Amino acid sequence: MSPQPEAAARGRGRPRSQEAHRAILTATLELLGTQGFRGLTIEGVAEHAGVGKTTIYRRWPSKTELVAEAIGQVRPPSAPPDSGSLEGDLGGLMRSQRERVGATPGLRRLIPVLLTEATQDPAFLTLITEGVIEPIRDVLRELVRRGIERGELRPDVDAEALVDLLHAVPVYRILLAGGDTSKVGDVSSRVVPLLLAGAGRSSG
Numbered sequence: 501m502s503p504q505p506e507a508a509a510r511g512r513g514r515p516r517s518q519e520a521h522r523a524i525l526t527a528t529l530e531l532l533g534t535q536g537f538r539g540l541t542i543e544g545v546a547e548h549a550g551v552g553k554t555t556i557y558r559r560w561p562s563k564t565e566l567v568a569e570a571i572g573q574v575r576p577p578s579a580p581p582d583s584g585s586l587e588g589d590l591g592g593l594m595r596s597q598r599e600r601v602g603a604t605p606g607l608r609r610l611i612p613v614l615l616t617e618a619t620q621d622p623a624f625l626t627l628i629t630e631g632v633i634e635p636i637r638d639v640l641r642e643l644v645r646r647g648i649e650r651g652e653l654r655p656d657v658d659a660e661a662l663v664d665l666l667h668a669v670p671v672y673r674i675l676l677a678g679g680d681t682s683k684v685g686d687v688s689s690r691v692v693p694l695l696l697a698g699a700g701r702s703s704g
Contacts, residue, residue, distance in 0.1 A: 523549040524556055528570035533609035536617045537567060537624050568631050571614070574600070575635040579642040586647040586696070590666065591688035593639060598681045609679050615671070633667075640666045657699045665695065
């Protein structure tokens with residue numbers, strides 16, 4: 501018997517499997533934005549994604565592992581290309597994050613919900629910190645490092661304090677706007693010059 505039909509069947513199955521994987525992660529993010537971590541159930545995700553519960557459990561043994569992978573889509577995969585300036589690099593990061601959030605329904609609501617719930621659930625806070633917050637801060641650390649190497653920032657600058665500021669301002673804007681990431685569009689052009697006035701190499 502020719503193996504071609506079987507091989508063809510496997511070839512057709514892979515896209516369906518990948519599609520189901522994406523549908524499950526998208527459903528998880530959408531439901532997190534409306535129900536939070538505590539209200540999220542595997543049953544609800546399965547129904548929303550149009551798959552069976554066993555399809556989810558084959559990939560993720562627990563709700564925590566499912567959510568950990570889903571929220572990982574919020575973090576930037578890497579630092580943006582070097583633009584030649586801290587302002588340009590931060591602007592590039594803001595644009596890429598807005599595009600990522602805009603490409604997934606429900607992500608705009610997700611950020612305020614996650615941060616609010618994380619303050620009430622230490623285990624969930626750890627999950628958010630490891631899955632989203634620290635990866636973003638790592639990217640910001642890279643942007644600060646570039647600024648120091650270019651000579652934009654003093655070599656003795658408190659890098660972690662700068663990361664705090666560069667991280668806090670966009671999050672503050674997003675929270676006030678109910679998750680609207682368009683409100684961070686001018687952060688790089690307004691905040692970076694202020695930071696350079698105090699932390700730049702030419703400051704006293």
